[in-house]
Amino acid sequence: GQQLNQSPQSMFIQEGEDVSMNCTSSSIFNTWLWYKQEPGEGPVLLIALYKAGELTSNGRLTAQFGITRKDSFLNISASIPSDVGIYFCAGPTGANSKLTFGKGITLSVRP
Amino acid sequence: NAGVTQTPKFQVLKTGQSMTLQCAQDMNHEYMSWYRQDPGMGLRLIHYSVGAGITDQGEVPNGYNVSRSTTEDFPLRLLSAAPSQTSVYFCASSSPGNYGYTFGSGTRLTVV
Numbered sequence: 001g002q003q004l005n006q007s008p009q010s011m012f013i014q015e016g017e018d019v020s021m022n023c024t025s026s027s028i029f030n031t032w033l034w035y036k037q038e039p040g041e042g043p044v045l046l047i048a049l050y051k052a053g054e055l056t057s058n059g060r061l062t063a064q065f066g067i068t069r070k071d072s073f074l075n076i077s078a079s080i081p082s083d084v085g086i087y088f089c090a091g092p093t094g095a096n097s098k099l100t101f102g103k104g105i106t107l108s109v110r111p
Numbered sequence: 112n113a114g115v116t117q118t119p120k121f122q123v124l125k126t127g128q129s130m131t132l133q134c135a136q137d138m139n140h141e142y143m144s145w146y147r148q149d150p151g152m153g154l155r156l157i158h159y160s161v162g163a164g165i166t167d168q169g170e171v172p173n174g175y176n177v178s179r180s181t182t183e184d185f186p187l188r189l190l191s192a193a194p195s196q197t198s199v200y201f202c203a204s205s206s207p208g209n210y211g212y213t214f215g216s217g218t219r220l221t222v223v
Contacts, residue, residue, distance in 0.1 A: 009151065033210055042201050042214025043154070088153065092210055098169070099210060103153035
């Protein structure tokens with residue numbers, strides 16, 4: 001099946017720094033989604049991208065839908081401690097809104 | 112605004128025991144899914160449903176059964192628990208064409 005690749009598994013940054021993470025696939029996706037999971041909770045949708053080349057912001061978060069439709073990027077600017085969590089990319093596979101998730105990147109922010 | 116409610120939050124089972132993980136949503140969403148989350152593996156789809164009476168298998172369905180008798184509820188049954196089923200289980204729901212899933216807060220299951 002279609003797979004979404006996220007690496008590295010963990011990232012460690014200093015508070016105030018910007019961080020960028022990407023998600024790649026060998027298959028084309030028509031929609032890219034970014035979710036964040038905080039400890040002890042389920043994932044929450046951050047940004048949805050529906051069009052190749054699209055750039056969308058949500059506060060300090062900016063995500064882009066790659067032109068090839070095989071990748072997407074998430075940038076977090078001026079990180080703060082509450083940005084800690086696992087960031088997943090996801091995309092629909094098959095019919096009926098089934099979502100495939102990447103393995104996630106665990107972000108740690110040092111004060 | 113309850114959203115997606117999962118019960119129990121924690122459960123310990125002995126190998127071979129059975130149990131049902133409950134999931135209920137109050138948003139009238141047609142689509143519901145069960146995922147399991149394991150360290151380094153991300154979220155893997157177990158089963159999903161596009162409406163009452165309709166279910167289908169996901170990526171890792173073995174050892175799990177589901178049924179969908181109402182729009183609101185989508186229980187996940189483990190008939191004979193195995194240690195390999197130790198995981199965190201998430202239920203999610205959405206509307207058709209909307210990929211913005213709403214997730215529950217998870218059930219942490221340990222099988223000993």
